[in-house]
Each structure stands twice: as structure tokens, then as C-alpha cells.
Amino acid sequence: MIIVMEESASEKQISGITDTLVRLGLVIHRSMSVHRAILCAVGDRPVALENIKALEGVKEVLHVKEPYKLASRSFKPETTEIKIKDVTIGGREVIVMAGPRTVESREQVMAIAECVSRNGAKVLRGGAFKARTSPYAFQGLGEEGLKYLREAADRFGLVLVSEVMEASQIPSFIKYVDILEIGARNMQNFSLLEEIGRFNKPVLLNRGAAATVEETLLAAEYIMSGGSYEVMLCERGIRTFLRNTFDISAIPVFKGFSHLPVIADPSHTTSMRDEVAAVAQAAVAAGADGLMIEVHHEPENASCHGMQSLPPEQFEQLMRRLRMIAKAVDRHMLSPLIEAASA
Amino acid sequence: MIIVMEESASEKQISGITDTLVRLGLVIHRSMSVHRAILCAVGDRPVALENIKALEGVKEVLHVKEPYKLASRSFKPETTEIKIKDVTIGGREVIVMAGPRTVESREQVMAIAECVSRNGAKVLRGGAFKARTSPYAFQGLGEEGLKYLREAADRFGLVLVSEVMEASQIPSFIKYVDILEIGARNMQNFSLLEEIGRFNKPVLLNRGAAATVEETLLAAEYIMSGGSYEVMLCERGIRTFLRNTFDISAIPVFKGFSHLPVIADPSHTTSMRDEVAAVAQAAVAAGADGLMIEVHHEPENASCHGMQSLPPEQFEQLMRRLRMIAKAVDRHMLSPLIEAASA
Amino acid sequence: MIIVMEESASEKQISGITDTLVRLGLVIHRSMSVHRAILCAVGDRPVALENIKALEGVKEVLHVKEPYKLASRSFKPETTEIKIKDVTIGGREVIVMAGPRTVESREQVMAIAECVSRNGAKVLRGGAFKARTSPYAFQGLGEEGLKYLREAADRFGLVLVSEVMEASQIPSFIKYVDILEIGARNMQNFSLLEEIGRFNKPVLLNRGAAATVEETLLAAEYIMSGGSYEVMLCERGIRTFLRNTFDISAIPVFKGFSHLPVIADPSHTTSMRDEVAAVAQAAVAAGADGLMIEVHHEPENASCHGMQSLPPEQFEQLMRRLRMIAKAVDRHMLSPLIEAASA
């Protein structure tokens, strides 16, 4: 049940209604819409809509037909803006998150962070722990990798995102990263979703390879129902008869049904670099709020998936094109030079 | 076998080699590359590569590992430019093909043709015969529909494309249309492909809903091996667990493997208009040479699939955005006003 | 609209109603149900159901919600039995159709026909014309192949099925074969479906690789609406992220929605012979009315797909198991020895 308050509703009226509903056994979430308060009441107990509608300050009471409530546009008409340091994800600026797939060494992280920062990326991404399909594959540098990433992010003024593999890692991740990433294979690891929802930290949630839009929004709902509202959705391709197909339509569809920012990760769709760049361009043209790009300063020496990582010069060219495409769809990506000049 | 000739090779050398190979039982196709002649020899007979290599004027002889030969970039390094009247498909200009999914009446066709022409579309598309999944569904106006389309195309200076359903229709289609379209369900109707290859008419070949990139290029090869080299590939989505998913990556992949122009048709991926526009934008950003867009002047009254057709005002807004995106990827779409001004 | 007649309805009442509906512009099909006549009226014209219900001899009038009518169980409650010579497809006997994927020579066809006949197959299957994805692949022996197949079928008392590729081939096929097969790639080649529906000959319709159950039944409806009611459906796998997955559930689902016999073809799902046999066994256990099995007397020398063809000894072992499984699901497959003894 969504309770839309009048614009003129007082804080007292809002908290009065909240108290009433809590006493009825419901859990209440409040949306931070700019125009008016919107409450979302979740719970098993049947409550007569008319009674709520009759309360003072209430504009309308809606039944949300979608199974997700907090993630839906009905609950929050404006796209959520997630502010981390001086970066805003979900605003007019298209945010690029870039970095190595896997942390290999301090030197590697520093070199790549310098490159992505110089070209206008705002967020550093990098894998410290690796979810590998085989128990015998390289599992990452672990906490040491997180330290390198944090050091590099700080030096180059970047926000940091890295993938957390299991609930027990969350506390140590929180010391290092700004955004907790949940990998595609964990999208329906409900105990991890619930646990992460208890920490008030932005989350980047990857869509599972076989997940529908609704299932993805329900996974976000698991996190949000724990009180952690700052969730970004990440489209990175679905399993099809071609193995992995980037679902470009998911971008407008997610944005139609939900207020959460949508990030696109074209790295998994391909083993051709031209394809990565083309899909990145397409994602911004389709309305993505951000991009995840794998960059490697020496892709031919990368420990794995070097073919999916862009070398610096190709990343630079891509960023130039993205700035023009962003403008074409009423968004922007400031050129680092312009920013430097205006600083 | 691909035989790349020296730039300096004379016409006599080229025809000498051609004759030799024909006598050996091979079929020879000649590519119209700007720099040099490239021959493709197709057939069962084993021919010693070294013997061919030794002939005068021959630069190199390649074995094409892909099963398609004439459609491959090895045979023809430059993208094929298909010139129809004053329109060039496959050049720097991104070509928009727009019109009604189904011809309903003369008035409807005229109204839509005027709208799409005014907004910069160069090709009129419209279904006269309809391939319907059910034998009881509306099957289209038939030849009468073709007449309306031709009349509208002529009045507004548009090139015309329409889908041919079966081999017996080809002769009457050729009287009316400039481009023969083969629908996704007929992509592996090999007898239709062969038949159409006998007419020297540009063909727009839709990828089948479950076709791989290779199978699509082999379908093009069927047409080309009949001598009809002017084939365009049309990406319009594949069957996945979400039903239809537009395969945005197919655009750079087709263009990497083949010299044939690639058209994107976002209409089948969706039932939301915003999704159609977003995917159209994405396709141009990913490098498509053209777009197919369903436009209807009164979509709420369309005989079918009204939700996939853009109304005129949304089409106009889309065209404005596409012009900016085209520029961002080193292509262009002239604004109709600019064209008018320069005329 | 389905009109179920009383058991006691006279032939005169039935033809009276038929005439009335025909005069109203509808096309009438009559089902050969054992208990009573069932009519299916197809057409655009709206007819008041109550008026029809009031006519004498009418038990009930149903609206068929499925888009297919003639193929639905509502129109014909009993499974259709297709009788060809002394073979009945759709009865209690599970029918095995076996033979080479491709006809290579007269000797090959004779050797394989002898083997499959000796082991209890009732139908000889073999490809004379081949639908090949590439224009350069072997296209089959053509009409010569049909002659060999017919000769072999006659010598060993087998019914013959072979795939027709295009409408123009139908008349010559009809001279040789007992069952016309439509391949998966032609399942939505509507002009071929319509054309084949004009000949009164049993049809084996392969499900397309990306076709839903409903689309397959609509393809059958295309054939049946032309008056050719003897259609068998063939499940042979769908395109998935594993490429081809045999859809075992389709067997009970087809049989639930339709009265048409269902044949299973496990050859395309695999490149392992053990998998072919396992899926064949599964199909009979799931209720298939028949099987298509590729058998080759020298699979290692087969011109193509040798790994999918069973050698004679494995075919023999499979047939023994199938006889026991058929019995477990209240069907039967007579052992050739028993048949010989009882003769």
C-alpha cells in the first residue's frame, strides 16, 4: 500500500499516520520525493484502504500491483540520486565506473586509476575477491587488493566500488569501499541481500544471467526492505542461445518501472573490444545513468579476460564519444579538461 | 578461396584468371573493392592454391575459414554501399526507413509517408502482405497495398521497401518496390532465398528469431551466390527467456565479420513506445547503418500492434536525437531543414 | 466456434446446420469423433451463438479460446488416428520411423531399410533433398533419392516419409512418399503450409527451433484449414543457451491441447549416441505416439552427422527397451518376432 500525502501535509500528520500503521503491524518506509511525502506500508495485515484515505493530510492511497514496492516508480516518482562524496549517480551526469577486472598488484591499480581518472571516470572499480566458477582458478588478492584500490581511489579523487562475495566480508569491505557490489551469481542469494540491507551503504546490484526485470527489482527490494535505499541496478547481459546477450531494452524498462539508477556493464557480452565500446555507446544512448568499463593499461598481460578490457587509448576515444552521445539524450559527461579549466 | 589481385593488375589478367578457374569448374564472384579486384572462387573442385598464387597479377590467395565467403569482410574490406535513386545505404549517412507496419488504406499510407518524409526518413516501409502466425488473422491488402505504397513513395520522394512472402510474388513486387524484404520467419526458407537471388534487386534480410550471426550471414550468402550482391542485414531481436531481446551486440559483430550494411528494427522488442525510441537511439550509437521504424499517424486506431508504432510527434523528437547521436559516432543524418535550405 | 451435436443428431440435421452456417459466410470443418459430430465454424462474420444453440440436434456451442481451432482437443476429443496402409499413427501402438538422415546411394538405403524393418520400424525416413544452412553444402540426391527410398520402402513393407523443401516439389513428392515432412526451418513458411494443405496427404510437421507450442499448433492449423486433417507434430528440440534442448514436456503439453499425434525426434539434440537412445526412451515414457530415429549401417562413413545415427546393433537394443517402456505406459510396440509368429 502506497500512501501519497498532500503537499501541504505537516510532519505531524505524517508521523501520526506512520504511528497508526505501525500499531496495525505494518512496516512503514518513507520516500524522499521532492514534492510530497510518500509512505509505503508493507505487511501481512489487511488494512481497510478507506480508513487510511479518510485521514487528514492523505491525498491518495494506492495498491501497488507490482510485487516490489519500495523499488517501484509509484513509490518514488523521481529517479533516486545517490550522492557519494562529490559524485551523484542518478542525476543528469552520466557516471563512468572504470578499472581493472581483477587487482593484480599495487602498480597495476595505480596506473589504471590514473588513466581512468584523467579521462573523466568518477568511480574506480576493481575485483579484490573473485567469484570463480572453478575452485582451482585464481581467487584474487583479497583484503590486500582492497587496500590498493582504496589508496588509488584516494590519490585520484575517485569513489570506489568492489564486489563482496559473502556476508562475512561486509564489515571489512565497509572499511575500504564506497559502494558494495553484488555479483550476478549472488543476485538471488537472499541471505546476502538481507545482510547487506542492514548496512547503510550504497549497493550496486548486478542482474542475474537468467533473471527477469521483476526478479531483479525484487532482489533490490530485499535490500531496500532492510532500510538501505541507495541501490543501483546493473544490466550486464542475459543467457541466451548466443550465451550472453546484452539486454539493451532492459535500460528503458528498468527506468520505466523503477526509480533506481541503472548502470550498464558491457564487458561480459563479448570477447571483442570493438563490441565493448559499441555496447557502451548504445547504453548511454538508451538512457543508462552510468557505465562499468574494464580498463587495463596492458591488456595483453592481464591475468584474465584481457580481451574484454579496453587499453587506455581506446578508453579515451570511447569517453570522447560518450560525451557527445550523453548530450544527445539530454544528459552530460563533463570533459576532464573543462572541469580542470573551471576549477 | 579468395584471390586478391595486385592494385596494378590489368583487366586482362583478371579475366584470364577468371576463365582459368571457371574451366576448373569453379564459380567466380568479383568484389568491387575500390583499391583492387578481389575474386571469390566457390565450388567443390580442389584447386592447388600455389598454382593460383603463381599467376601474374595475383597478390595473395586466401582460404576463407568462415563458411560464408561473399558476405565476409575478407572478400570485400569496405562496407558495401547500396545506391537506390538518390539514397545510399551503407555510406556515412544513417538511413531511416519508416512507415506503417500494415497498410490499412490509401489515406493512411499518404498521411504517414508525408510525416516520415518531412522528418527526414529516406525510405518508406510498409506491409502489404502480412505473414501472420494464425491462418485466421488479417492477411493484409495485398497488391492494392503495394500500389498505395508506391504512390506515396513517389509523391514524397521516398525509396520503398516491403516484405515479400513467397517466390511467386517476386515478379509483382519488383514492379512496385525498390527493396525486397525477407521476413525473419523466412530467413531459412532457402528456396525463397535462391529465387530472390536471381533478380538483381536490393534485399533487406531479417535475422531469424533463433538465428546465429553465422546462420544469418549464410542466408545472405544464399542470395549473393545467385548474383544479387546488394543485401542488407536487419537485426530485430532474438528469442530468449524474455521472449524477444534486441541483440545490440549483433550490430558491431555483423559489421566486424561482413561488409554488408546493417539495419536495426527495434519495433519487435517491446510493447512500450519509450523502449522503441531508446533502442533506436542505441542502435545508431552502436554503429547501425540504418533503422526501421514503425510510425502511425493514429497509433490508437492501428489495425494491429499500435503500441509499437510511434506517433508523429514522438518520431520527430526521435529523429532530432538520432541526428546528434549519428554525429557522435562519425556518421550523419541531415536535418530536413538543412537539406531544404541547401537545395 | 465449435458446435457439438447430440449423439442422436441425424445426418440431415448436421448438413442443415452446415448449410446455414455456410450461407452466413463461415467455413465449416467436421470432426470425425466416434461418439458424435463436432463442427468447427471459422470466419470473420459474427454469428449469435444463441441462434445456433437453438437449432435441433445441437448439444452445445463453444467458443474456442485458443487461436487454433481444428487442432484443438475441444474440436476433437479423441487422438487422431492416421491410417496409412497397415500402419496406424496415433493409436495404441508406438510407431518407429527410422532410416538415414540423407540418402547417399541405393545400396545404403536398401541396407538400412532392411535393418530398421527387421527391428520393428514401420516407417522409413530419409532425406532426398537437404535443407542446408550453407549454399555450398551437399544438397542431397533429389528425385533419384526419392526413387531409392520408395523402392526400399516397398521391398520391406514400410511406409515412407521424406522432407519436402518447397511448394513446387509437392507433386513429385506425392508420387513417391506416404507422408510429407515439413522441416523445422519451414514451420512458419506459411505459403508452403497452405499449399501442402491442398493435397490430401498425411503431413509430419516439425516444430521450429524457436516456436512455442501455440505457434506450432497454429502452423498445423494452417495445413488443416486447407482441408488436410492428417497432421502429426514432431518435437525435435528448441534453441536454448545450450543450443538445442529436447523439450520433453512438449509431449504431454501437445497431447493435452491437441488431438494430433506427437512424434519425437531425438537426433538433433545431441552429438552422443547414448544421448539419442536415452531421449528416445524418455519420449516414449512421456507419451509420444512415435519416434524418428536416424539409423546408419556404417555411421562412421555417413556423409554427415554420423554421430547422431545409431548403428544397427544399438538400434536393435533400443527397440527392445522401447517395447518394455511402451508397455509401462499402456501402449505397445509388437516385437517383429511375435508378429512373424502370429502371421
Place this chain on the structure above:
Amino acid sequence: MIIVMEESASEKQISGITDTLVRLGLVIHRSMSVHRAILCAVGDRPVALENIKALEGVKEVLHVKEPYKLASRSFKPETTEIKIKDVTIGGREVIVMAGPRTVESREQVMAIAECVSRNGAKVLRGGAFKARTSPYAFQGLGEEGLKYLREAADRFGLVLVSEVMEASQIPSFIKYVDILEIGARNMQNFSLLEEIGRFNKPVLLNRGAAATVEETLLAAEYIMSGGSYEVMLCERGIRTFLRNTFDISAIPVFKGFSHLPVIADPSHTTSMRDEVAAVAQAAVAAGADGLMIEVHHEPENASCHGMQSLPPEQFEQLMRRLRMIAKAVDRHMLSPLIEAASA
């Protein structure tokens, strides 16, 4: 690296080689093949195969090309038999695991356990904790549910399997259940797989909805590399354009590549009861070592998914058919009456 010992190799030779390899930094697993010892050495360190081959008692040294080692048939030629109380999974008997999808009450569990036991099921299955896609859906009775299941299993002499949702639940599950089940959505929850591998308890591992055969065997390898060798694989359908398609071919394929027992769960493929029974029959015919069947004594009152649960009478009929099909494929399922008589 797989080291196959001579049949005549002494225990001393085997442990000598093991010690040598452990000193070289490898982890050694020993297969319990009936004929001879087979060792699997896992690790990063390069070891010269010839040196190992030269050691006494060694028959051959193989490189396993599959990324999974312990799960492969090369390591263990005979199918693994998992013995729990008087039940053997992976032997000639086909084992039926049956029970409610979700535990609703003590009475419900008792009634269903009685029914499934009486009809020959050997394992009771039931969900105490539920992984639900939505955070607002019923999450199960939890530990209380486990108690009811244990009580029912004990009373009717059944082995018990139930799904564990997260690592922290394992210790309490171990008090109640005989087999730990890992759900499809957790198949690539690698931290859960590793944790469960530390307990020496049989595991039933569900294939993920978008997992390949190789990924599933690698998930099993995660568990086995922790020392827990008693893993069963459960096929329950993959995501396709039809949503969920039971992959019948996976049964022979898993059994070809791996020695682990394969269980089939047809409940998720369908919403028609006839389809559940047909697929169950098919799975046994294709060689499954066991079945998971949802049974509910009052399916119309089930808290969820009632349509996928068989009512007692349909379960009884299914078991009769399964006994006959098992025999047809050289397996058996004893009838409860026969067992009672021979007792």
C-alpha cells in the same frame, strides 16, 4: 592430474606416492573405485608426469582436460553409491524422494510422509525454510518445520532431505536432516558450497536455471574439493524462451561425464499435473538414479504451487508406472508390497 594405480598396488605404495605429491605442494584425493586406487592431485605446482609414471605401482597418469577433476568419470569410473541408512542412491534401485514443497503443519507432514512411504518412496523431502523471490512472501516454518520432517521421517523409516539457505544454518540442519539440499539459486554461491564441503554429509545440488553441465559439475567440485564426496546432481529445468524447460538430455550427459548420481525434479517445469508425471516417467527412462516429487495430500489447499504437487492417488499410479519403466532400463524399484512380503 589423475594417477591410476595398478590393481596389485599395495597400500604402502599408494601412501608413498600420496606423501611424495603432498610434499610437492599438491592436494591429493583418493577415489574409492572397486578395482584399483585412483588418486587425483590438485594444485598449481607443475609436476613432471614422467616422474610420477615411473613410480612403482602406478599404472597410468592422466591429464584431465575437463576443469572438474573429482567429479569426472576419469577419476572414478563407477557411479558413486551414496549409502544412507538402508538406502543406496546411485545403485541399481531408482530412489524416489517425495514430500511437500513447503512444510505447513505437523499434521500435513505426517499425512504426506505416510502416503509417500506406503507407495515406495525412500526419502522424505520438504521445505522448512523457503527461498522466496519476494521479501514479502511466506518464508517457511524454519527449525520447527525441520523437527516435523525429522519426526515424520523417523516414524515412516524414511531418509530426510531439506534445502539449506545459508552457511549459518548448516549446523542446525545437520541435527535434523540426512541430505543437505542446495537450491538452484545458490548453485554458484561459492562460499556456501565451500562451507558445506567441510561437513561430511551427503549433498543434493540443484543445477542453476542458467547453468551449463560444466558449471554444474564445477559447483559439485567446489563441495568435493572440501572433502565431501557424496554429492548428487539434480536436474530441474533451465531457463529458455518457454521459461523453464526440463533438460532431459542432461541426464545421460551428466552420467557420461561424471560418476555422481543424478536426480530429476520435474516439479518446476510445469503447472500441469499430467506434465509432472510424464516428465518423471521420462527421467527414469533416460537413466536418472532418482526422482524428487512434490506430493500433497490436499493439493487444492497447499499454501503454494498446489498445481505442481501430485495428489496421493496420482502419485500411486505414477509409482506403478515407474516400477515398469525402471525394469525396462535395467534398474528396479521394489514394490512396497513385495518388500513387505519378503520381510
